[in-house]
Amino acid sequence: MRRAAFFVIAGPVCIAAYGLVRLWGKSDEVYGPGFDWQAAHLLGLAGMVFFVPAVLALSRLLPRSPWRVGVVVLTLVGLAATMVQFGADIVEGLMAADRAEMSALAADFKDIPGVEVAFYDVVPQFFFLGLVILAGMLAAKRQLRWWSAPLLFVGIVLPVATLDLLPLSGLCMLVALAPALPTLRQQVEQATAPAVVH
Template sequence: MKRAELYVLAGPVGVAAYGLIRLWAKSDGVYGPGFDWQAAHLVALAGMVCFVPGVLALSRLLPRSPWRTGVVILTMVGLAATVVQFGADIVQGLLAVDRAEMSALGADFKDIPGVELAVYDVVPQFFFLGLVVLAGMLAAKRRLPWWSVPLLIVGIVLPVVTLNLLPVAGLAMLVALAPALPALRQQGERAEPPLAVR
């Protein structure tokens, strides 16, 4: 399996793993700060980072155009905000001695002008919007089946209902994007330089 294919799979797997660790951590009624909080958020952060090369690889299945460039930029801006959000959660978990102090640190961070909109409420949604549009463009070019788009939307909406559905959301995203793997593999094979003939 090529590196591009792994990144496309690793992003959704990170979302699902984050959800599973979170559910396990909450089973004792205490979630954060501590090892369980850090483990969940580090896995989520790794998943978001893997989405960066994953999205770039998927975008290369489309012909170059201003639309493709715009969607990639939109998605990357959203991903950057999401990475900052998880990074802030990790730092707050390291600095706080209990849940109350962690919440206070989070509130202080959100009080910085522009942070709540840029890191929490608005800009991170660009990632999900861009991913859905990218999937739609891939479906239009038959690089993804038509059902990938609604399934991806389901995966994005489920955590809005409850974060306890994060494992299902990650699985839905994985199934939605996995049909692009053969095209990514073919693209990788075409990109490999021919062996030198001696």
């Protein structure tokens, strides 16, 4: 839990940064492959990686139960699938000479049986579903605000309309999870406080 608050902040911030770098890369109408593509996707991948300890830390604010375990497993499975998706995008960007070749490589990867379901269309959504459910459970225990889960849902849905809204999506996620930060920091202080000998 020592760095829990950092991870809860870093995940959404990386998502927002991914969106900003993506917009910058698109500004010259030549986005990928290249530095801008790699930088954006590395930030997105970092965000997913940071969400792993963030989800684990947030879940520890809830009492132990099969529900808590199930939601965490669902969320982490979705995160793993999303990481594979980002990793594939990064590798394809490194291998391709131009946008057309990168699209062809992506199509070849998706043509592998089960890949599109596992890493694009279905399983990555478990991360977002699990995160919203986790936020709702935390709000029920007053570890988050009542509006945290709805705001998180809005942040998740925004990129569905257009990926250009990713910076706003990351901001919504950060604001939604921010009410848990004082409790996470308090737990760190309690864990590191010297024991008093009577």
